[in-house]
Amino acid sequence: MLWDILLLSVFLVGIFNIVFNRLNRHEPGKHSKGEWRRPARGGEVRVIRLVPGRLAEYEVRGAEFSISLWLNLTAAIAALLFWLGLHLQDDRLLAALLAALTLALLAKLHFKVKRETLLVESSLGVQLTTVFASGRRSSLFLARGRLRDLVIAEALTMHQVVTYLALVRRHPDGLVPLFRHTWPRRDQLEPVYRDVQRILSPETAG
Incomplete structure (x- = not known):
């Protein structure tokens, strides 16, 4: 019964x-x-804070649970x-x-990833935060001295070519992909690339 x-x-x-x-x-x-309007492919980058050449914070939301x-x-x-x-x-x-x-x-x-945030500060470095649907958080901080460059890279999967933003790390060398759960499109990544380059490498930014 x-x-x-x-x-x-x-x-x-x-x-x-x-x-x-x-x-x-x-x-x-x-x-x-x-x-929040979610595009058909990849997440949409939202600017939270932006002080040109000094500080930038971005957020990308994953697909709603x-x-x-x-x-x-x-x-x-x-x-x-x-x-x-x-x-x-x-x-x-x-x-x-x-x-x-x-x-x-x-x-x-x-x-399930709810959102990813990227915080960049000229004198400190970069902090990546991932928030999950359960409320759990995962953070990674990379000091300014450990970063060599920022690049837009491409990876080939079984079905498509994926464009992503990545930090080039030193000591040890390697790539640290950004927004690796939400995968924004290239047209969303390019403004982020330019802003972050002005903060991390002002001498090389155009």
């Missing part, structure tokens, strides 16, 4: 979510005031379990399926 109530509740929540989303869907091409998708998926699984009558046959298998779905959701929240 308890499983019947639980599965029915999950199914009804999913149905309500589908109806609510359809009633509140934006018309194509229209966006609410202040809404859709809790609606997970609710709809859960509702579909609940409907399937009802149809199969699994809740009447083996409680342990049903509990294992629900636990697996919960763990998958937690893993998605843990690794």
